[in-house]
Amino acid sequence: MTVPSPTTEPAPAPAGTGTDADANAAAPLRTAPDRRERALRWRASWRRRETLAAYGFLSPWIFGFVVLTAGPMIATLWLSFTSYDGISEPQNVGFENYRQLFEDPSVAKSLMNTLVFTALRVPLSMAAALAMAMLLLRVGRATGFFRTLFYLPVMTPSVAVGILFLLLFNGNVGLINTVLGFVGIDGPSWTTDGDWIKPGLVLTSLWSVGSTVIIYLAALKNVPQDLYEAAEIDGVSRWQAFVHVTLPQISGALFFTLIVNTIASLQTFTEAYTAFFGSANAQTYSNDAALFYVVHLFQQAFQYMHLGYASALAWVLFLVILVITLIQARFSKRFIYYEGDER
């Protein structure tokens, strides 16, 4: 949170915008008494009960952010330059952990697994969620019931979903292959064949697509009906209306879910860990195809006690996510429509 400082000079406004230019012109006219007055107002605001209450309510978040997010982040940045096993004192090793990252074949393997999983999961989950949201839009009165029904799986603990994966996708007696068998398809070994583990986990992840459905449903409800009516008068097909009216109108929601789902997929952990690495038995039968980046990070930190190295892994993942998000933001700009945009 940024609190205006009494000594802060007004920021220069971009040239060419009439009102801002006026404000800019007025800025030099501000006198010392103005600044003093603002400072006094700011100080006085602290005596107001609304300000105190506001900060009181904000304090859990501020405390949580500083203690549970910012603090640990700074600590891991420091630890990433040390050799630390959680028991002995950390020892400075410079960039050694980062150098080792490039030599560790499991890093490349787990990063590739994570990227493939993300590339499969994000578009599939967005498409599935959009399809479900559009169906929900058509069920009329029962929307509320189905909306709750679709959202319920989100409440299922991820650990349970990991176990569910093993049960549903068992190649011999699993429900998926049994159903496939009814239509004459000999289903693959989802839980043991390296080529099928990631697609299986992606399909399992659709179980919790409900939150994205809710976002799309809200966005779809906000699309002005007159646009569809105008399109109908123009004689466009349903598909054309979807492409040229619906998608642009909900592009903001699509972009938001693209970013959020991408970050979540890059950080995927629980389901794969539960199914393949979580117990002594699962570890015995672990499969490299399910070794996602965060799983590898977790193993290094809490199974092998390489906390310094794991911190370096965490920071690299942070940077990878940052770069991917920035790229998405950069390339998505031209496709996003926000109400009130001049474009």
Place this chain on the structure above:
Amino acid sequence: MAAPPGRTRRRTPPERTDRRSRPRLRSGRPTGPRSGRFRAARPAVAAAAALLGLLPLTACGGVSVADNRSGTFTTMGFGLGDAIATSRIDDARKALAPRGMDLQINEGAFDEQQFLSAVAAGDPPDVVNMDRSLIGGYAARGALLPLTDCLRKEHIDLGDYQRSAIAEATLDGAVYGMPDSFDSRILLMDASLLKKAGHDATDSDVDTSDWKQLRKLNLELKQQKGNKLTRLGFDPKIPEFFPMWARANGGSLISDDGRTAKLNSPRVVEALEMTSGLIRAQGGWGKFKALRDSFDQFGKANQFTKHQVGAYPMEDWYVAVLGDTSPQVQLGSGYIKDRKGKPVNYVSGTGWAVPKGSRHPEEACTFIKTMTSTRAWVKAAEAKAKDVRGRDAVYTGDYTGNLEADKIIESKVWKPSGNKAFDKATRQLYDIQAEGFAIPANAAGSEFKQAWQDACNRVLSGEQTPRQALDQAQREAQSALDIADQGRK
């Protein structure tokens, strides 16, 4: 997500109160403007204060296994699942009582993350029960205390315990854990299936020393319906029993001093080629494991009652499970044999250790001595035998790691049940204990274990050949050992 600005409800400004309408205190003194504001803001401040007060409780949501009360003694990694556990815990409780200790059992399997977090935070349990194969790794990192003083003070003679179990928990000459179980491997067979195939259910017919014959029998016993595997012929139980096959072939995964990995030695590679070949011959790992995962292992519809597996090596506890759930099965048992025909017994189990930072190390020593004592084991076995027999199930003995206790349990607590198959299996389990071997303790602990297990999995999933997988595992394991050994003498 923030609500759109247009949709936020505007707050109506609070009504001003003039001097006359200001509330009065009981004393009759009017409250000033400041106290009036406080009154109005009180719910908000109280809510914020409550939230702040709750934060430390909710934010630090980790499980604390230690107990700051000086009179509480805590454990980790131990469950009270049966009479064997509850009876011994009762004894330990009594042993600690004169010292003013209240025993608190944090039930559940050993969790590495929980343990490490607790040690790192200086908040460990007083005593911990973990897989003995992990003890070397934790000892090398200084997370466990050597039991040298404890053994001396409590007059514990290591000669009273299974040598291989003690060796598994010994690093650089210091013992870090005392055995709490001793799991042997035995060959289990579905006698009815073997009979149908024209064989006897003996280790002469299912001869693990003759690999050619084993391959042939494997194909005879396996069953397939269409494209679906419906019965395993012979299950070599890899990756978990891979050290046993390496040993049976005259190899070893690591040097006796626990410093040099030998994962890609020719005999180890050959063992992986043979065992993975047995699985490949049954349609590959996918089908094989899918069928194995579908077994109702602990239920009445287990793989023996449903004839889903011909023969396989298994831990001793499964004989007890079968004796409990399905004593009517036609069970065959025998020894796993090396290439020369000599019995091989790969043993494992858990052990009690004292974490660094334990608040009550002396009491921990008393606890460990009591839990692993002959008296406690025999008493517990008697309680368990009574319980099992009361359910009309077959009691198949207990295997403790304590030599004297095992002798007494075998000769006095266990009695032939009349079920020849189970009685034979029990006798064999007692006889095979002397042949027990374990992977020597090493400083890399779970990293070493994971290296050879991953190699097996890469071969089973078709990703690599046995040679490639074990070459990679050798590099990984040796690197982990070298790093872990840096601080050792």
